[in-house]
Amino acid sequence: MNICIDKVKIKKDEQTMLIYREDGFEVMGSTTTGNGHGHVNSIVYHGLDNQKHPVPYNDEEIEEHERVMERNEYLTTVLDFKGVKEPAASILLPLKNFEFEICSDTDYTILVSAVKDSALFLNILVFVDHDLNPKTMVKMYKSIIESKMAALWDLGVINHFSFDPVDTDDDESILIAAKGSSDEFNYKLDHDIISRVQRSVRETVKTALNKEGFPKGVIEFMRDVGVEVDDLVDAGMQLIVGVDETTELREKLKAQIYHSLEDLNVVSFIIAGIRLEEDYEKHRVRGVDVDDDPAYLYSDEVFGMSVANQIAGTKAIFNFKRYDEEKPGIISELGPVLDDIFAGVVAGCMSKIFEV
Known part of the structure; x- marks a missing residue:
């Protein structure tokens, strides 16, 4: 030196x-x-x-x-x-x-x-x-x-x-x-x-x-907001109908989530949602307050439906409505934008693993 x-x-x-x-x-x-x-x-x-x-x-x-x-x-x-x-x-x-x-x-x-x-x-x-x-x-x-x-x-x-x-x-x-x-x-x-x-x-x-791993990948950005892939698997399993929850099914869903997180479009929705959630939570946009998730805010649902559609097509949009309304597991703990985006991720991945 x-x-x-x-x-x-x-x-x-x-x-x-x-x-x-x-x-x-x-x-x-x-x-x-x-x-x-x-x-x-x-x-x-x-x-x-x-x-x-x-x-x-x-x-x-x-x-x-x-x-x-x-x-x-x-x-x-x-x-x-x-x-x-x-x-x-x-x-x-x-x-x-x-x-x-x-x-x-x-x-x-x-x-x-x-x-x-x-x-x-x-x-x-x-x-x-x-x-x-x-x-x-x-x-x-x-x-x-x-x-x-x-x-x-x-x-x-x-x-x-x-x-x-x-x-x-x-x-x-x-x-x-x-x-x-x-x-x-x-x-x-x-x-x-x-x-x-x-x-x-x-x-x-x-x-x-x-050298310390920056910039972060999408998994690290998700972790910043308190979301782990295992949390999404848990949420997905809570609304399964007609089949039993098994280790094999959980692993299949986890693999699909990781695969979907390699899709640039899915990543783009997640990163955009995190940025938007931060700006709204910090009240950085004058005249905008979505703390109570007002009914007139529906762009978040558009994001969620878009994510689901990107992963598994039109059928996943119908599945999204179930996860958006029930908000199982980690989804219920998220803000007004991210709850819909991750509901879309789970709904899309659940629809994908049950494709014939």
Whole structure:
């Protein structure tokens, strides 16, 4: 790993990476310990499989601020044990074997770590081979946040159902580490370095997210709104008539659902429904309120009938009416648009597996 700033040294063991320099770094950002603005001798990454709970306990036994304090105390103890010279900016990562996506130019180096587990964890470190004025560092910090959010938007990570940008992990970090500080504000440098770093951060975050499975497939989008394929199978089985529910029948329906989810037109209806449901639920269209699923809203049923028809033709439309009216299983838990779309998926797939 090559850092753009001269005389930077790196030490790494099984869980910890230490980045240090005799003259240190001028930093600004948010880290587990040592955040804010100032001078540090070193930057430390420490990986932990159970990053959220360094000391085992049940969530109900501890409050959020106590959990944050506990992680900070744990990391401070680690730094003392490893003999890290203070002051230091340190970041607690959720995996021991952490990896970075790296982007380098002549005067900056960007390191991005992305981990998708039960939640998405992102941290960004930008080294700058210039003496930076505090005003420039503040503007750069703001631009990096904007670039991160733009990358999340580009890859469809941000949506109401699965990711609230405000609800991020406390240990997610953004840190700028400059060669030194300057009392003079350089307008040319300010514009040039910030614009280049901003573009590179956006692309580097996207590359890191690509390696974590983004953008999502239709199954993941369905999961965002609380729908699993097994839920659709359960709903389909609830309205079968004239035959017994068997493991073989369930597996046949599941296989048909997966097959139908390979149809671009079915996928298009599902994604359109998710987007529309989000916009309506968030009341993003002035003058439109469908919270109570009003009777005059019938475009959702048109979507549902279209999905059913796409999968199994005209006969599936009649089956759709049964699933739309009864709303078995997961269908009853969905909003005014998605209940009809997934009723259409189930109705179409049920009609398809009983074709002669």
